[in-house]
Amino acid sequence: MPFYNARTKQQPQITGRKHFAVLLDPDNLTEASCLNLITLSQAHPVDFFFVGGSLVTTQHQASIIQLLKHHCNTPVILFPSNSQHIDTKADGILLLSLISGRNPDFLIGQHVVSAPLLKASKLQIYPTGYMLIDTGKQTTASYMSGTMPIPYDKPAIAACTAMAGEMLGLQYIYMDGGSGAQQPVSAEMIAAVRKAVELPLIIGGGINTTEKAATALDAGADVVVIGNHIEKTPAFWPRSLPLLLRIT
Secondary structure (H helix, E strand, C coil): CCCCECCCCECCCCCCCCEEEEEECHHHCCHHHHHHHHHHHHHCCCCEEEEECCCCCCCHHHHHHHHHHHHCCCCEEEECCCHHHCCCCCCEEEEEEECCCCCHHHHHHHHHHHHHHHHHCCCEEEEEEEEEECCCCCCHHHHHHCCCCECCCCHHHHHHHHHHHHHCCCCEEEEECCCCCCCCCCHHHHHHHHHHCCCCEEEECCCCCHHHHHHHHHHCCCEEEECHHHHHCCCHHHHHHHHHHHHC
16 A cells, blocks of 8 residues: 555555655654754655654654644654554554564564554554664664664575565565664665565665665665754755655
8 A cells, every 4th residue: 555645635656656755753853943844845845754763752743743734745654663652643654563673562562552543543554564774883773672683784684574574464664774873774685675575665774865865766765764864964855855856
């Protein structure tokens, strides 16, 4: 099932064209900085806002979603770390199953807790195989989940993991180096996973230059996600987007 795009009132296929998503961490944003990013999105459109993080310690998520829904039409997709971070005011949720790890709580446990709320909500559910990739340092995601990421130089492991997720019925694969990753997921690993599965590929973590985004897209990514770098350097967005659109 494709992502819903509120800007066009359509449900565009992720495969077939490339997409750009901005990941907003509620702990790192003020109302002013969020409004600034919304203004940028109006001048330089983004396909999706992902909202969430591996450790959300503030109460800002609800207000950020409210700002996004009030000031722009870009789809707001939850990127939750656990069942407590569900907000039914969003448009959809990446229902992440951490298939790169062996912690049952993040494979199915949190999903059981959240299932009744999600069933009763109007959120669009996107069943997603979430794969943490080692990109040079331990990340909040690996620490909080108590799992080891897939080694950076083992594309075969990533490919087999993605294949297993596809066979289990997951509809998307999200390969993530984590916030502040020292390097992005390698082109070799993205290409290996792209060859192994037919699912849309979402790639995030460590993408802090246009060249790195272009490399991920060329290797087979359907969606590139930029978060930490845009939060720190909002000017990167209007500088990089025109080139990204030419690439895609």
